[in-house]
Amino acid sequence: xxxxxxxxxxxxxxxxxxxxxxxxxxxxxxxxxxxxxxxxxxxxxxxxxxxxxxxxxxxxxxxxxxxxxxxxxx
Amino acid sequence: xxxxxxxxxxxxxxxxxxxxxxxxxxxxxxxxxxxxxxxxxxxxxxxxxxxxxxxxxxxxxxxxxxxxxxxxxxxxxxxxxxxxxxxxxxxxxxxxxxxxxxxxxxxxxxxxxxxxxxxxxxxxxxxxxxxxxxxxxxxxxxxxxxxxxxxxxxxxxxxxxxxxxxxxxxxxxxxxxxxxxxxxxxxxxxxxxxxxxxxxxxxxxxxxxxxxxxxxxxxxxxxxxxxxxxxxxxxxxxxxxxxxx
Numbered sequence: 478x479x480x481x482x483x484x485x486x487x488x489x490x491x492x493x494x495x496x497x498x499x500x501x502x503x504x505x506x507x508x509x510x511x512x513x514x515x516x517x518x519x520x521x522x523x524x525x526x527x528x529x530x531x532x533x534x535x536x537x538x539x540x541x542x543x544x545x546x547x548x549x550x551x
Numbered sequence: 552x553x554x555x556x557x558x559x560x561x562x563x564x565x566x567x568x569x570x571x572x573x574x575x576x577x578x579x580x581x582x583x584x585x586x587x588x589x590x591x592x593x594x595x596x597x598x599x600x601x602x603x604x605x606x607x608x609x610x611x612x613x614x615x616x617x618x619x620x621x622x623x624x625x626x627x628x629x630x631x632x633x634x635x636x637x638x639x640x641x642x643x644x645x646x647x648x649x650x651x652x653x654x655x656x657x658x659x660x661x662x663x664x665x666x667x668x669x670x671x672x673x674x675x676x677x678x679x680x681x682x683x684x685x686x687x688x689x690x691x692x693x694x695x696x697x698x699x700x701x702x703x704x705x706x707x708x709x710x711x712x713x714x715x716x717x718x719x720x721x722x723x724x725x726x727x728x729x730x731x732x733x734x735x736x737x738x739x740x741x742x743x744x745x746x747x748x749x750x751x752x753x754x755x756x757x758x759x760x761x762x763x764x765x766x767x768x769x770x771x772x773x774x775x776x777x778x779x780x781x782x783x784x785x786x787x788x789x790x791x792x793x794x795x796x
Contacts, residue, residue, distance in 0.1 A: 490646075513745065513746060513748075513749040513752075514643075514695050514696075516745070516746050516749065517641065517642070517643065517695065517696045517745060518643050518646070520642075521641075521642035521643055521646035521647075521696070522646055524642065524646070525642070525646040525648060533745055533746040533747070533749075534746065534747055536746070537746070
């Protein structure tokens, strides 16, 4: 498990995100592709890949992928 | 003969009586004088409901065939069956787990069918009995993240139509209820995967606002009652107008 792997998983989960286009500092909520389906998909991805049931409202507390990764692994 | 008063002393099995909708249904039917037998997975929650209502109960895992058979053995002849157990996995298909799909289709579709099969084989359903299965507005709409759940409920409704024809000669009826957004534990669990904002937007699609468990309970009581004696094989939306748009 690593931050880089998490970023790749995130890129794969959210539609219309090019591989290797995001970084740890990316504000994912500012992405054009970030919508209610993306929220649902990222939560499902975290459940499937990281065995963690993330609540939708937790995503509000995070801005960057690094911060989100910290919540997933914390 | 009118509506709910015809439920007095009717022997009705409520399966899934520990859930948000199931417990509301059991409590509502009890107020109408029905003679209930309640069943659910959570022993502690079931004991509370059974004790509150003064009715017989049996805690069981519905996915376990032998436990299901013991339920059928235990109940007497019934005038009605309500199946309110179910699960709702929320995830896009590419992240749905094998177990989530299997459990969803088992508990939401196969088990209610198998339960009625076993009740029929053991002649536990009286002539004129009414069967009510809890479906969902999701059965007839496409909603991202709900593929397994929608499929399970659509299949349930299809099974109800076929079963209704098979049982009509015995004046038995089979119907589904399709609730929309109801304030229950399952809805809350689903809401954890949907942002508060998205949920608020969804709620705007309900002309009459969000429903209460009691709304579903009243509709269930109607379908169980003599007032619905000429209604079978159908699905009644209980959704505050959601599906008419």
